[in-house]
Amino acid sequence: MKAVIFTKYGSQDVLQLAEIEKPAPQADEVLVKIAATAVNPADNHLLSGMLRFSSGLLKPKNQIPGSDIAGRVEAVGRNVTGFQVGDAVFGDISGHGRGGFAEYVAVPESALALKPANISFAEAAAVPMTAVTALQGLRDQGHLQAGQQVLINGASGGVGTFAVQIARALGGEVTAVVSTHKIEMARSLGASHTVDYTQEDFTQTGQQYDLVFDTVGNHSVAACRRALKPAGHFVTTTFLPTLLILGPWISFRDGQKMVNMMAKPNRQDLLFLKSLLETGQVVAVIDRCYGLDEVPQALRYLQEGHAKGKVIVSIS
Ligand SMILES: NC(=O)c1ccc[n+]([C@@H]2O[C@H](COP(=O)([O-])OP(=O)(O)OC[C@H]3O[C@@H](n4cnc5c(N)ncnc54)[C@H](OP(=O)(O)O)[C@@H]3O)[C@@H](O)[C@H]2O)c1
CATH class of the missing domain: 3.40.50.720 (NAD(P)-binding Rossmann-like Domain)
Incomplete structure (x- = not known):
């Protein structure tokens, strides 16, 4: 699969588009084919090494950044009960090694919720x-x-x-x-x-x-x-x-x-937001969409500090 990886800390220039092995889900994991992901200031902090006490002191422990994902379930581990192949899902995977800037990611089902049916994958990726x-x-x-x-x-x-x-x-x-x-x-x-x-x-x-x-x-x-x-x-x-x-x-x-404050991602809050999105009380404002090969540009644009809502990366 294609993924945007980094093996050392630095500017957005350290990011590379690479061909790597597609992950396989563990027993409690869901394999998601990612349709869209969002960029966050935290991705730039991660790249710069600002979070190195948790992300790896000398070099990044996990090589694929990206926390917000929306996509379809491609496969499920044997202990997964909440999702089926084909379900549209969204979630924040920052507590599970990240990996959103890729075509696929395997994450625990607890990180995900069903995507509101009335919004696009790009809009769903903007939320978590x-x-x-x-x-x-x-x-x-x-x-x-x-x-x-x-x-x-x-x-x-x-x-x-x-x-x-x-x-x-x-x-x-x-x-x-x-x-x-x-x-x-x-x-x-x-x-x-x-x-x-x-x-x-x-x-x-x-x-x-x-x-x-x-x-x-x-x-x-x-x-x-x-x-x-x-x-x-x-x-x-x-x-x-x-x-x-x-x-x-x-x-x-x-x-x-x-x-x-420091936010704590959890499914209960994601479900609360899902209900607000379904009733239209909350909508995602999308500024721009980039391609997977344009993640460095998306992160540079975000770093300028003038985004109007969210900056999205469309993947599939
Ligand atoms: N603690 C946590 O758990 C947590 C979680 C998520 C994010 N964060 C942090 O929260 C901050 C905001 O994140 P974000 O994703 O919202 O960033 P963002 O999308 O990059 O925010 C950009 C927005 O800030 C506005 N802005 C810039 N200067 C301003 C000023 N002086 N007064 C009012 N508005 C101004 C810009 O409007 P103009 O273009 O009009 O200037 C632009 O629309 C970041 O520092 C991020 O790291 C923390």
Whole structure:
């Protein structure tokens, strides 16, 4: 099969399109013929060696990156009970050695869910990592309640486009922070208010929110606090080192909760998102599609930091 592999850390230039052996599923695994995969900032972090403490200190332990997959079940191991050959599935395989930038991957059935029938493979591949991150950030870390005011910083990217829609589905009143030419999109996804970050700084407007969900990490902890109500929550998908110390202190002293979050892929949340996709409450916004031989270009484009929704790689 064809796969995009890397054997050393570096820029996107270390990626090579290679012909390698097609995997065979173990007893509890499903072999998926991948139709589409998405690129994520985490793929660029993986390539650069930023994750080397888990991905291999000197060189990558697993040679095929790619976490989000959508495709059809080609074969199942003898202990697999939840899927049959031919089922359309999607999932985040980052906890199982990755391998999404390939024609086939064998993964435990626990990583997968049936694809919503009303969306394409490309749309399904856009969902797992970013939408689960948005869901867990808003619901589990941010404790978003119906009727609350939530601001989403970076509302036009992979995580942000899902966050706007999920916040709305959970009953929040959404303010989206975007650049001028993405205001219309944010409104069409369900934002009631927008802040154009090229004109205005949301931490300086005097407006305060029950929840600030941040996917950019471009403001200090002190600045973000100004945008929080007295018992408000701040959740960032990026990493603000000062929060490690200031977060617990602020919580103890003033009652505001401010955290760096790390999403945990799981099938229950994927099924929750599947129901939102089936009812049309959430849709995948796709910016561009690349081919498998164009994964380096897809990752470079994502790294520029201006994607409008998700960047997809179509495989079969
Ligand atoms: N912690 C976790 O578990 C987890 C999981 C997934 C992702 N992440 C992280 O979350 C972050 C976002 O991921 P992503 O997939 O959403 O990235 P992305 O798709 O690359 O985000 C790009 C978007 O950010 C917007 N943006 C850039 N600068 C901005 C600013 N100053 N203010 C507001 N919006 C701005 C861009 O809009 P313009 O083009 O208009 O500038 C663009 O639409 C990344 O750091 C990623 O590593 C963490």
